[in-house]
Amino acid sequence: MKRIGVLSSGGDAPGMNAAIRAVVRKGIYHDLEVWGIKRGYAGLIDGELYRLELRSVADVIQRGGTILHTARSQEFMTNEGRQRALSILKEYGIDGVVVIGGDGSFRGGIELMKLGIKVVGVPGTIDNDLFGTDYTIGFDTAVNTVVDAINKVRDTAVSHERIFVIEVMGRHSGEIALNAGLAGGAESILIPELPYNPSEVCLRLRESYLKGKKHSIIIVAEGVASASQVVEDIRTISGFDTRITVLGHLQRGGTPSAFDRNLASRLSAAAVEALVNGNSGYMVGIQGSQISLVSLEEAVNHKKQINTEFLELAQVLSR
Numbered sequence: 001m002k003r004i005g006v007l008s009s010g011g012d013a014p015g016m017n018a019a020i021r022a023v024v025r026k027g028i029y030h031d032l033e034v035w036g037i038k039r040g041y042a043g044l045i046d047g048e049l050y051r052l053e054l055r056s057v058a059d060v061i062q063r064g065g066t067i068l069h070t071a072r073s074q075e076f077m078t079n080e081g082r083q084r085a086l087s088i089l090k091e092y093g094i095d096g097v098v099v100i101g102g103d104g105s106f107r108g109g110i111e112l113m114k115l116g117i118k119v120v121g122v123p124g125t126i127d128n129d130l131f132g133t134d135y136t137i138g139f140d141t142a143v144n145t146v147v148d149a150i151n152k153v154r155d156t157a158v159s160h161e162r163i164f165v166i167e168v169m170g171r172h173s174g175e176i177a178l179n180a181g182l183a184g185g186a187e188s189i190l191i192p193e194l195p196y197n198p199s200e201v202c203l204r205l206r207e208s209y210l211k212g213k214k215h216s217i218i219i220v221a222e223g224v225a226s227a228s229q230v231v232e233d234i235r236t237i238s239g240f241d242t243r244i245t246v247l248g249h250l251q252r253g254g255t256p257s258a259f260d261r262n263l264a265s266r267l268s269a270a271a272v273e274a275l276v277n278g279n280s281g282y283m284v285g286i287q288g289s290q291i292s293l294v295s296l297e298e299a300v301n302h303k304k305q306i307n308t309e310f311l312e313l314a315q316v317l318s319r
């Protein structure tokens, strides 16, 4: 292998730049030429490639977002689009690609592999929803952003003795809600993996109120219901007046935490090593403190189990 490409795709996540930097510098360390592919699969189809040198990734480790930009590509979902992508890679002499992204990006990577390109995936998504890795790049930063928001909302909740519902990202995964909720001392955490029971939420609110706790923070993952729906349910059932905070895209930005930078650096260096050793079709993941290779098929087709112990603990500790 002489030339490899690197792209970021799907939703952006803090730490993607640290990942790109590690791919470039580890690749050059192994005497590879590294080419950046802009805007994910969309840019690949459009031939937006440029050579990345050691200095091209200077001053990026601390920056959120992705210097390669990211996009979603409908065209890559078609056979013609993928053939076009293949011909671009052939034109540039690139036979291995590091894909930084989430499960959708890895599904794209699997398709690329079927066309004879070597592909290794680096898990970059704030959702932490990929099977085969304890953590994905960006998750730790997003959780810290949410915890910071909970702290601030709690100040005003305590002052005014109010109930707040904070909506966080997670259409299919409660990882952000659960981890930020436990760290932020939330009184209720609602996640898409479990049935939503508004009466139970109200019961907990009433119990807390009777015990003298006049403020409460409820964290709801967007996949459960909107914060306004939860507020409406609480008002209907219990009559409590409740306020809303929707964190939205704040959760995707910001300087990556040290944890995310180190995770990105380690996983991406391992991805390059995997390509150098002739491996393809794997995601690099972290399990415990060990870096491991998990097949891309497994990573996208298995569901990561949520740790409901967190939820039980959060309920015990927030009383």
Ligand code: ADP
Pocket: 009, 010, 011, 041, 042, 071, 072, 073, 074, 076, 077, 101, 102, 103, 104, 105, 106, 107, 108, 109, 111, 125
């Ligand atoms: P994420 O990687 O964050 O889960 P998406 O689900 O939006 O992001 O996927 C990113 C891109 O990956 C899509 O826009 C598409 O170009 C490509 N992709 C996703 N699924 C497939 C698939 N089954 N076949 C080919 N390409 C895919």
